[in-house]
Amino acid sequence: MKLLTGNDLASGDVTWWTGAGWSRHVEDAVDVGDQGEAIAHAEEGARRVNGPYVIDATLTPEGPRPAHIKDRIRALGPTVRPDLTLKPADPNAGSWVI
Amino acid sequence: MYKYDEYDHSIVAARVEEFRDQVNRRLAGQITEDQFKPLRLMNGLYLQLHAYMLRVAVPYGTLDSRQMHMLAHIARKYDRGYGHFTTRQNLQYNWIKLEDAPDILAELATVEMHAIQTSGNCIRNISSDQFAGAAADELTDPRPWAELLRQWSTFHPEFSYLPRKFKICVIAAEEDRAAMRLHDIGIQIVEKDGQLGAAIYVGGGMGRTPMIAPLIKDFVPFDDFVSYLEACLRVYNRYGRRDNMYKARIKILIHELGADKYAAEVEEEFAAVKALGIDPPRAEFDRIAAHFAPPAYDADAPDTLDRSDPDFAVWLDQNVSAHKQPGYAVVTISLKPIGGIPGDATADQIDLMADLAKAHSFDELRVTHAQNIVLPHVRKADLYALWQQLRDAGLAEANLDLISDIIACPGLDYCSLANARSIPLAQKIATRFSDIGRQRELGELKLKISGCINACGHHHAGHIGILGVDRKGVENYQLLLGGSGAEDVSLGTITGPGFSEDGIVDAIEKATNVYLAQREDGERFLDTYRRLGMAPFKEAIYG
Numbered sequence: 001m002k003l004l005t006g007n008d009l010a011s012g013d014v015t016w017w018t019g020a021g022w023s024r025h026v027e028d029a030v031d032v033g034d035q036g037e038a039i040a041h042a043e044e045g046a047r048r049v050n051g052p053y054v055i056d057a058t059l060t061p062e063g064p065r066p067a068h069i070k071d072r073i074r075a076l077g078p079t080v081r082p083d084l085t086l087k088p089a090d091p092n093a094g095s096w097v098i
Numbered sequence: 099m100y101k102y103d104e105y106d107h108s109i110v111a112a113r114v115e116e117f118r119d120q121v122n123r124r125l126a127g128q129i130t131e132d133q134f135k136p137l138r139l140m141n142g143l144y145l146q147l148h149a150y151m152l153r154v155a156v157p158y159g160t161l162d163s164r165q166m167h168m169l170a171h172i173a174r175k176y177d178r179g180y181g182h183f184t185t186r187q188n189l190q191y192n193w194i195k196l197e198d199a200p201d202i203l204a205e206l207a208t209v210e211m212h213a214i215q216t217s218g219n220c221i222r223n224i225s226s227d228q229f230a231g232a233a234a235d236e237l238t239d240p241r242p243w244a245e246l247l248r249q250w251s252t253f254h255p256e257f258s259y260l261p262r263k264f265k266i267c268v269i270a271a272e273e274d275r276a277a278m279r280l281h282d283i284g285i286q287i288v289e290k291d292g293q294l295g296a297a298i299y300v301g302g303g304m305g306r307t308p309m310i311a312p313l314i315k316d317f318v319p320f321d322d323f324v325s326y327l328e329a330c331l332r333v334y335n336r337y338g339r340r341d342n343m344y345k346a347r348i349k350i351l352i353h354e355l356g357a358d359k360y361a362a363e364v365e366e367e368f369a370a371v372k373a374l375g376i377d378p379p380r381a382e383f384d385r386i387a388a389h390f391a392p393p394a395y396d397a398d399a400p401d402t403l404d405r406s407d408p409d410f411a412v413w414l415d416q417n418v419s420a421h422k423q424p425g426y427a428v429v430t431i432s433l434k435p436i437g438g439i440p441g442d443a444t445a446d447q448i449d450l451m452a453d454l455a456k457a458h459s460f461d462e463l464r465v466t467h468a469q470n471i472v473l474p475h476v477r478k479a480d481l482y483a484l485w486q487q488l489r490d491a492g493l494a495e496a497n498l499d500l501i502s503d504i505i506a507c508p509g510l511d512y513c514s515l516a517n518a519r520s521i522p523l524a525q526k527i528a529t530r531f532s533d534i535g536r537q538r539e540l541g542e543l544k545l546k547i548s549g550c551i552n553a554c555g556h557h558h559a560g561h562i563g564i565l566g567v568d569r570k571g572v573e574n575y576q577l578l579l580g581g582s583g584a585e586d587v588s589l590g591t592i593t594g595p596g597f598s599e600d601g602i603v604d605a606i607e608k609a610t611n612v613y614l615a616q617r618e619d620g621e622r623f624l625d626t627y628r629r630l631g632m633a634p635f636k637e638a639i640y641g
């Protein structure tokens with residue numbers, strides 16, 4: 001599947017396209033098919049996202065998993081600061097990244 | 099410490115307001131990201147993996163406690179309670195919001211700090227010896243020279259759009275604690291016939307094409323100093339490869355042109371520049387130098403130490419260096435706790451270091467390129483009390499220049515250019531070698547890790563260097579041996595095929611075992627490697 005991701009313009013937070021808007025959580029991301037570039041263009045123009053780009057991902061029971069480690073680290077947070085990730089209490093979050 | 103004059107205050111204040119307006123226009127959609135990006139970069143604001151990243155300049159690595167407290171305050175109020183001290187003697191915040199950036203810059207300006215010249219193709223923040231003004235072995239304090247160059251280079255209209263970024267380093271001791279010859283221009287202040295002047299090295303750097311800067315001129319007297327550097331930059335500005343970003347650094351120009359030819363071009367340009375009369379009068383230098391006058395030392399400070407606490411004695415031997423003033427010492431606070439994140443400090447730790455500087459170091463701190471903090475002027479009689487406070491705050495790791503005093507760039511945990519993570523590797527290596535007795539047995543061993551070829555973690559200059567690469571989406575690490583960023587400067591050599599994260603920790607252990615088995619009296623790891631060459635290390639690692 002293809003996901004559309006970027007950073008929130010004002011806060012810089014990592015965001016994922018949900019089909020209707022943007023979410024901080026990769027679980028909410030939807031397959032954008034071949035529409036990624038078009039959505040990215042419109043959303044960037046509307047200043048709802050900064051630097052959007054399309055990535056490959058696979059759909060798992062826990063939700064979409066980005067193909068590249070860089071985007072998995074973006075999705076969760078720094079592997080060396082579990083306390084600052086989106087899932088500080090989840091002991092398995094780290095193995096999802098690696 | 100240098101204090102801003104009216105002019106400095108007004109240019110920084112104007113810059114903050116200009117940036118506030120630019121941010122507002124970006125948020126309001128009046129300018130696009132393509133238009134805005136160069137503007138934010140000029141103010142030290144990058145977009146990284148998790149948020150915006152702000153790089154704050156610490157000119158020649160010198161700070162006072164007020165500034166250090168401000169760094170802690172910003173970490174608390176606008177970031178997530180910590181900051182990262184970098185190999186460029188700067189500080190980076192990892193979780194900045196664009197909307198907050200103008201306020202942060204305004205707060206920094208209240209303590210004479212800014213983020214100017216921390217990005218872009220200009221002359222970057224000038225780096226120097228972290229022991230400047232304190233080291234027993236220095237000829238003179240290099241910082242007035244660095245400050246002179248800071249004033250010359252800030253917003254220099256001709257050098258705001260160089261072919262590529264430009265890094266200058268100034269030292270004034272034989273021991274090079276600042277990787278001087280790995281800068282675009284490295285300057286060593288030297289003495290000739292009773293006069294101070296500069297030896298100029300040009301064309302060093304790391305990145306994908308590491309180079310050691312050759313000596314271009316052995317002595318430039320003070321009266322020609324600024325003109326000569328202006329000429330160096332002009333020749334680069336004229337011939338630097340603007341057509342190819344990977345060939346745009348001055349090191350490539352020097353390499354292609356040859357140091358002699360470049361030096362000849364500089365001489366010719368210098369003759370023209372000299373006529374412009376831009377060299378400052380001595381009185382101006384003296385005015386600047388007065389800001390760096392030695393503090394009011396206690397001439398009767400006792401020069402003896404009570405070493406009876408064994409843990410304290412280890413720290414003394416490892417992290418305390420000789421001061422030029424009897425009764426005083428230079429303290430390096432390690433930001434490399436075993437298993438911690440190299441260079442990171444919490445807001446509370448930053449505040450504590452500021453308080454300690456105020457109480458024990460004439461209000462001065464330094465940031466080192468090895469990502470540690472220095473208290474430059476501490477009375478020997480205060481060392482024990484100081485150490486106890488550091489220990490209680492987790493800041494008394496006695497590992498300076500040992501294998502666990504690792505330089506590591508942010509890597510894939512934070513950096514958008516990274517191929518692999520650097521920090522977890524640093525943590526694993528430090529943990530493997532955590533025993534302080536074992537570390538001291540290994541002696542001086544500088545280990546440096548970069549998460550990609552840009553070499554922000556100085557891997558080329560590590561006695562042991564590690565470079566993160568991306569092998570089909572999997573992190574992989576190349577091992578280098580034999581680099582040095584010190585006065586015995588050299589570039590490391592890749593041992594062979596790369597390793598996984600665990601594989602590289604084993605490989606390092608094997609390399610250190612070769613050293614322990616084969617070293618001769620007084621040899622450091624680097625010396626043994628230089629004597630034996632790669633073969634026995636390679637055999638142990640891959641055999």
Ligand code: HEM
Nearest residue numbers: 146184185186303304305306347507508513515552553554
């Ligand atoms: C996280 C954001 C960062 C980005 C985007 C970045 C980018 C780069 C790039 C592109 C280069 C190669 C320049 C060239 O060869 O022309 C470079 C070099 C370098 N950077 Fe970084 N860097 C970052 C963080 C850091 C940090 C945290 C440090 C200090 C720990 C640092 C210090 C250096 C140094 C020392 C070099 C090599 C010296 C040289 O310029 O040749 N950078 N950086």
Ligand code: SF4
Nearest residue numbers: 507513516549550554
């Ligand atoms: S070396 Fe690469 S990964 Fe490390 S900070 Fe520099 S650009 Fe990022």
